[in-house]
Amino acid sequence: MSYERLLNPRDLERTPIERASTLPSSLYTLPESEFVEKEHIFKQEWQLIGHADQLKAPGSYLTRIVGGNPLIFVKDAALDDEWQIRGFYNVCKHRGGPLCVKHGTRSVLQCGYHGWTYKMDGSLRGVPQFAHVDLFDRADFGLKPVRTEVWEGLIFATLDTETKPLWEVVEGIAERIAPISLRGMKFQQRISYTI
Numbered sequence: 001m002s003y004e005r006l007l008n009p010r011d012l013e014r015t016p017i018e019r020a021s022t023l024p025s026s027l028y029t030l031p032e033s034e035f036v037e038k039e040h041i042f043k044q045e046w047q048l049i050g051h052a053d054q055l056k057a058p059g060s061y062l063t064r065i066v067g068g069n070p071l072i073f074v075k076d077a078a079l080d081d082e083w084q085i086r087g088f089y090n091v092c093k094h095r096g097g098p099l100c101v102k103h104g105t106r107s108v109l110q111c112g113y114h115g116w117t118y119k120m121d122g123s124l125r126g127v128p129q130f131a132h133v134d135l136f137d138r139a140d141f142g143l144k145p146v147r148t149e150v151w152e153g154l155i156f157a158t159l160d161t162e163t164k165p166l167w168e169v170v171e172g173i174a175e176r177i178a179p180i181s182l183r184g185m186k187f188q189q190r191i192s193y194t195i
């Protein structure tokens with residue numbers, strides 16, 4: 001389904017703020033709108049995931065749903081001993097079960113279904129009762145990564161491997177909002193509303 005059925009492409013053109021208008025009300029009520037948003041916005045653009053302050057300790061993680069896809073974000077040590085935030089699809093490679101729900105801290109990610117265990121870098125660590133299976137290479141069964149970047153303390157991710165780099169999207173924002181600095185802000189709380 002294409003967004004053209006729901007929205008005139010001219011409505012998406014950038015106009016001066018003085019001539020801005022709201023979106024047609026049908027976009028808030030048509031079931032097709034959710035599909036179009038998932039395909040053309042949530043799966044293709046950078047999405048705010050949270051604040052890096054939410055992943056304080058090594059092994060801490062948080063989960064999110066982006067474009068209908070379950071994701072997990074973890075704090076892991078990078079090769080240069082700097083801590084790094086990584087994103088993966090929150091799906092075990094064995095039977096597709098979730099590795100984690102909500103948020104917390106773990107030393108490894110383990111599927112509750114059959115116990116497949118993954119390291120924080122996404123590589124498969126352990127597989128119960130697969131020690132002597134022929135033609136099974138753990139390197140082929142790591143978690144599928146998600147492009148993840150941190151900007152000014154905010155974690156962003158995109159499901160699209162071809163979308164432009166995050167720096168192009170946020171370029172100039174820090175300068176425009178100065179003297180306010182996002183980098184010095186801390187996470188306080190998350191509130192969800194069912195609408």
